[in-house]
Amino acid sequence: xxxxxxxxxxxxxxxxxxxxxxxxxxxxxxxxxxxxxxxxxxxxxxxxxxxxxxxxxxxxxxxxxxxxxxxxxxxxxxxxxxxxxxxxxxxxxxxxxxxxxxxxxxxxxxxxxxxxxxxxxxxxxxxxxxxxxxxxxxxxxxxxxxxxxxxxxxxxxxxxxxxxxxxxxxxxxxxxxxxxxxxxxxxxxxxxxxxxxxxxxxxxxxxxxxxxxxxxxxxxxxxxxxxxxxxxxxxxxxxxxxxxxxxxxxxxxxxxx
Amino acid sequence: xxxxxxxxxxxxxxxxxxxxxxxxxxxxxxxxxxxxxxxxxxxxxxxxxxxxxxxxxxxxxxxxxxxxxxxxxxxxxxxxxxxxxxxxxxxxxxxxxxxxxxxxxxxxxxxxxxxxxxxxxxxxxxxxxxxxxxxxxxxxxxxxxxxxxxxxxxxxxxxxxxxxxxxxxxxxxxxxxxxxxxxxxxxxxxxxxxxxxxxxxxxxxxxxxxxxxxxxxxxxxxxxxxxxxxxxxxxxxxxxxxxxxxxxxxxxxxxxxxxxxx
Numbered sequence: 357x358x359x360x361x362x363x364x365x366x367x368x369x370x371x372x373x374x375x376x377x378x379x380x381x382x383x384x385x386x387x388x389x390x391x392x393x394x395x396x397x398x399x400x401x402x403x404x405x406x407x408x409x410x411x412x413x414x415x416x417x418x419x420x421x422x423x424x425x426x427x428x429x430x431x432x433x434x435x436x437x438x439x440x441x442x443x444x445x446x447x448x449x450x451x452x453x454x455x456x457x458x459x460x461x462x463x464x465x466x467x468x469x470x471x472x473x474x475x476x477x478x479x480x481x482x483x484x485x486x487x488x489x490x491x492x493x494x495x496x497x498x499x500x501x502x503x504x505x506x507x508x509x510x511x512x513x514x515x516x517x518x519x520x521x522x523x524x525x526x527x528x529x530x531x532x533x534x535x536x537x538x539x540x541x542x543x544x545x546x547x548x549x550x551x552x553x554x555x556x557x558x559x560x561x562x563x564x565x566x567x568x569x570x571x572x573x574x575x576x577x578x579x580x581x582x583x584x585x586x587x588x589x590x591x592x593x594x595x596x597x598x599x600x601x602x603x604x605x606x607x608x609x610x611x612x613x
Numbered sequence: 614x615x616x617x618x619x620x621x622x623x624x625x626x627x628x629x630x631x632x633x634x635x636x637x638x639x640x641x642x643x644x645x646x647x648x649x650x651x652x653x654x655x656x657x658x659x660x661x662x663x664x665x666x667x668x669x670x671x672x673x674x675x676x677x678x679x680x681x682x683x684x685x686x687x688x689x690x691x692x693x694x695x696x697x698x699x700x701x702x703x704x705x706x707x708x709x710x711x712x713x714x715x716x717x718x719x720x721x722x723x724x725x726x727x728x729x730x731x732x733x734x735x736x737x738x739x740x741x742x743x744x745x746x747x748x749x750x751x752x753x754x755x756x757x758x759x760x761x762x763x764x765x766x767x768x769x770x771x772x773x774x775x776x777x778x779x780x781x782x783x784x785x786x787x788x789x790x791x792x793x794x795x796x797x798x799x800x801x802x803x804x805x806x807x808x809x810x811x812x813x814x815x816x817x818x819x820x821x822x823x824x825x826x827x828x829x830x831x832x833x834x835x836x837x838x839x840x841x842x843x844x845x846x847x848x849x850x851x852x853x854x855x856x857x858x859x860x861x862x863x864x865x866x867x868x869x870x871x872x873x874x875x
Contacts, residue, residue: 504780505700511668512718512772513690522716526704603704603752 393573398580401573408562413581416547416559419475420585423482424543428536431487435494435532439524440516445499456488461549468554478550478558485546486539493535497528530604533597540589548582615682616643617808618667618776623676624833625662636662638833639676644808646775651811651819651826653865655873659834660812664780667810668692680776690718692776693769693807697784699761701753701768708749711736711767718772739767742804743797759790763797770801777802779811783818795821796850803847816865821853828865830872837872840865 375395381387382394389397402409438445438452460481467477501523509519551560559578566574598605625637636659644650652660665671666678669689678685693714701710715721715732725732737749743763753761762782769777779798783791799822802809813819819826826840842861844852852858 504696508694511688512714513688514717
């Protein structure tokens, strides 16, 4: 087998290997399924409860994507504002760090009071948790333009807007796409945190329900589906990244993220 | 004939958090149109400040700078610049990197969309003169350092600037490539006839290329001496191995040694 094919297969092999070891440990040590269900038991639960799982997975997926979409729009706009001038950058940065340090779990009850139980707190939590890396990366891309390159254009009479359009924004794209991969996985965390606290649907809600009914295989089934959604979305954004900013992987400039 | 570039008694102090940095002190140099001038000096002598002053990016604290009879009061728009780092945009093909200034500077800016084909032909012709025929559609990362620096030169020259400002453009290249690029620059200058200010640490480079060499002292930068280089044009690279050439380099070297101590 060529190393190339090996490299393509290895993620699958490793995942399969992990499940195998898990299964063997559970059987060899006769682990109580209430503590840690074996993968086989989890897959049985998945097959049995496929409809509630599918329904709730879909809710989690769309709320996550809605929150993420908000984060992308807001993150890019705020990133451009922050990256535009040093004064704004210095002024807003502490505020954003402070905001980002607040555990989002603590924000959910407030959102529930404002918007009631349901999808909106989940969307907003996903948004709140995932916009920060986008802002930071966009701002970094804009604020690290090579000063000499800026001089070349300014000497020609370029305005700040010209420099942003010709250099800043294209140059920021690798930083942006790098941050999207991080942000989408964070968005799932936000959604599920909110769903476990206050929701009528979604994987987080399902896992809490299953847990209180002592259906551990179903809880783990929820976890696995969540992980799968995260991986799929990450892969999509990784693909988009190489498609749009392939140049950044070839040249010495590397993407932030 | 009056000077094309006249730097007259210029003083520049940068105000920083840790006190001012006195970059240039009563510095005066003037260039005729079409002249090739080199500015040499120990590191930190304010040579880069000179670049910013002449291109109008930074105003002097005292003194004034005139280009073609007009006092510089803002970005001069008629200057091309190239630096040690080629600073090419990695998402643009070579030709689009070269065309970048035309998207900024008037009158090309407003014509650019309409006459794109003509501009592209001009850019290709310019690339051909620096030996990059057929590289227009490549990306910068596909090019060696020396080739990237040639592209950077083309970008500095595409809008036919009357003045070319070069800040140690060949410092990061290996010795052979550097000499190759000296010849590229020499030929371009001879063909097009722009005025050049070349800031460099390399005394051989200055002696080979320049009509006159201006030496600066350590910070604050003052003019220490101006040396005429008498070799006739066009200069073949072999000039570098003549005794008279070596004498000039030695003389400059000795003087720099004094300046650095003092």
